[in-house]
Amino acid sequence: MDTTLRDGEQTSGVSFSASEKLTIAQLLLTELKVDRIEIASARVSEGEFQAVKKITEWATANGFIDKVEVLTFVDGEVSINWMLEAGAKVMNLLTKGSLNHLTHQLKKAPEQHFNEVGAVIALANKKGIECNVYLEDWSNGMRHSKDYVFAYLDFLAEQPVKRVLLPDTLGVLIPSETYEYLHEIVNRYPHVHFDFHAHNDYDLATANVLEAVKAGVHGLHLTINGMGERAGNAPLASAIAVLNDYMKDVKTSVEEQELYKVSKLVETFSGFRIPVNKPVVGENVFTQTAGIHADGDKKNNLYYNDLLPERFGRKRKYALGKTSGKANIENNLQQLGIQLSDEDLKKVTQRIIELGDRKEAVTQADLPYIISDVLDSSAIEEKVQIENYVLSHSKNLRPSATIRVNFNGEIFEEHAQGDGQYDAFMNALKKVYVKKDIELPLLTDYAVRIPPGGKTDALCETIITWMHKGREFKTRGLDSDQTVSAIQATQKMLNII
Numbered sequence: 001m002d003t004t005l006r007d008g009e010q011t012s013g014v015s016f017s018a019s020e021k022l023t024i025a026q027l028l029l030t031e032l033k034v035d036r037i038e039i040a041s042a043r044v045s046e047g048e049f050q051a052v053k054k055i056t057e058w059a060t061a062n063g064f065i066d067k068v069e070v071l072t073f074v075d076g077e078v079s080i081n082w083m084l085e086a087g088a089k090v091m092n093l094l095t096k097g098s099l100n101h102l103t104h105q106l107k108k109a110p111e112q113h114f115n116e117v118g119a120v121i122a123l124a125n126k127k128g129i130e131c132n133v134y135l136e137d138w139s140n141g142m143r144h145s146k147d148y149v150f151a152y153l154d155f156l157a158e159q160p161v162k163r164v165l166l167p168d169t170l171g172v173l174i175p176s177e178t179y180e181y182l183h184e185i186v187n188r189y190p191h192v193h194f195d196f197h198a199h200n201d202y203d204l205a206t207a208n209v210l211e212a213v214k215a216g217v218h219g220l221h222l223t224i225n226g227m228g229e230r231a232g233n234a235p236l237a238s239a240i241a242v243l244n245d246y247m248k249d250v251k252t253s254v255e256e257q258e259l260y261k262v263s264k265l266v267e268t269f270s271g272f273r274i275p276v277n278k279p280v281v282g283e284n285v286f287t288q289t290a291g292i293h294a295d296g297d298k299k300n301n302l303y304y305n306d307l308l309p310e311r312f313g314r315k316r317k318y319a320l321g322k323t324s325g326k327a328n329i330e331n332n333l334q335q336l337g338i339q340l341s342d343e344d345l346k347k348v349t350q351r352i353i354e355l356g357d358r359k360e361a362v363t364q365a366d367l368p369y370i371i372s373d374v375l376d377s378s379a380i381e382e383k384v385q386i387e388n389y390v391l392s393h394s395k396n397l398r399p400s401a402t403i404r405v406n407f408n409g410e411i412f413e414e415h416a417q418g419d420g421q422y423d424a425f426m427n428a429l430k431k432v433y434v435k436k437d438i439e440l441p442l443l444t445d446y447a448v449r450i451p452p453g454g455k456t457d458a459l460c461e462t463i464i465t466w467m468h469k470g471r472e473f474k475t476r477g478l479d480s481d482q483t484v485s486a487i488q489a490t491q492k493m494l495n496i497i
């Protein structure tokens with residue numbers, strides 16, 4: 001069960017709009033093919049109500065309504081009415097899984113809680129709602145009030161409940177304990193379906209998920225990019241990868257090939273950046289940086305593991321910097337179709353190492369420029385030059401740009417407006433390329449790096465990621481003015497497409 005749209009949205013600072021929620025829900029169910037999605041907590045807000053409505057309307061029309069779940073509270077019929085009015089049919093009832101939470105938050109005795117929960121379940125069943133029950137703070141409950149947990153599970157086992165959801169709400173479990181508790185529970189209630197819900201406070205969420213599956217649970221709660229309350233939930237991509245590789249007799253319905261695409265979309269909608277070292281979906285996780293690794297890959301794929309990038313629709317890359325050796329650079333040159341003599345390769349390698357020492361990033365698209373500079377050759381032929389530009393930015397007027405482009409001797413002048421100066425520049429450039437009948441690459445990422453310290457004259461590095469004819473590449477510009485560095489990166493792009 002994917003809970004990106006409920007627990008994932010509990011990432012501090014994240015809020016999805018209704019149409020973003022609908023798009024994510026559609027991708028999760030139709031392309032990634034998770035079994036179920038939890039899309040909201042009941043009662044939260046009018047906006048959330050409208051989002052749930054949008055999703056349930058689509059899910060009903062497309063046969064997915066039984067896979068769409070809403071978290072509800074023990075509040076008589078208030079949550080039930082909310083979810084029914086929003087068109088949902090499956091509820092995940094939040095109840096207390098530890099005596100501590102029951103006593104101090106709800107201030108109730110176990111018997112009273114069980115009766116109230118029983119009443120909500122009965123009402124839900126009467127109204128045709130499928131009922132799952134969360135035992136909030138269940139993991140601490142197992143540690144400190146085990147009798148309470150088992151008395152409660154005895155009660156639930158007799159109720160018309162489809163699944164019992166066991167959350168490690170505060171992310172306190174370690175893997176051995178996860179296995180021990182879940183193994184005991186699964187064996188004691190063989191006819192009950194149990195889901196495990198991990199949190200990542202000790203960075204153990206994926207390890208706990210693996211142990212939970214070994215212990216025999218039937219379902220897992222995961223989120224895209226590990227989003228979620230505090231340190232987040234178990235990331236769906238990591239969990240699927242480890243289950244596919246280490247629990248071969250366990251089948252999931254998730255399409256590995258779609259993981260990266262959905263992760264990137266959720267990153268864009270949420271504004272929650274995927275850490276570059278995030279397993280499976282992080283920018284750097286299929287990039288070899290050390291020269292020794294690149295050399296080993298060439299010899300017999302010596303530095304590959306089972307996590308092959310192609311499984312996830314990604315490609316292996318070789319980074320350029322001070323730890324690059326010849327093999328790293330050769331790999332990049334090969335991809336660009338450039339061949340160098342051994343001696344020239346040594347010179348280029350040396351320059352890249354120097355740049356790395358100066359903390360400058362080097363992208364594959366920089367290579368022709370470096371070669372040209374080091375070897376004083378014409379490895380890069382600047383067929384397109386931005387000869388002049390005027391950018392204007394004034395209060396209460398749309399930014400505009402006028403540019404003069406030399407395209408292999410042919411001169412174009414264009415003017416355009418945009419949402420910012422760079423956008424205006426790109427709009428003017430697009431006019432040139434429409435005249436030339438050439439398609440410009442799609443800008444897929446734009447990252448600006450300024451050294452910490454707050455100096456307004458600091459050098460600003462802009463790295464732009466482009467997608468062109470199925471190929472992704474990056475170009476980089478460096479200037480004390482951010483827009484100028486972006487234009488530099490753009491000019492490099494124009495000369496390599």
Ligand SMILES: CC(=O)SCCNC(=O)CCNC(=O)[C@H](O)C(C)(C)COP(=O)(O)OP(=O)(O)OC[C@H]1O[C@@H](n2cnc3c(N)ncnc32)[C@H](O)[C@@H]1OP(=O)(O)O
Nearest residue numbers: 007041043044073074075094095096105106136167169229
């Ligand atoms: C496992 C998880 O991550 S649980 C996540 C649950 N989802 C959310 O909390 C969604 C976001 N929450 C909200 O929007 C709000 O907290 C609401 C709409 C649910 C309630 O808002 P408010 O009425 O303003 O209450 P507030 O947030 O201050 O306090 C929560 C109340 O819920 C009660 N409560 C806690 N757990 C439960 C439960 N399982 N069932 C019913 N009531 C509960 C608390 O005791 C408290 O009631 P009290 O004020 O009478 O003591």
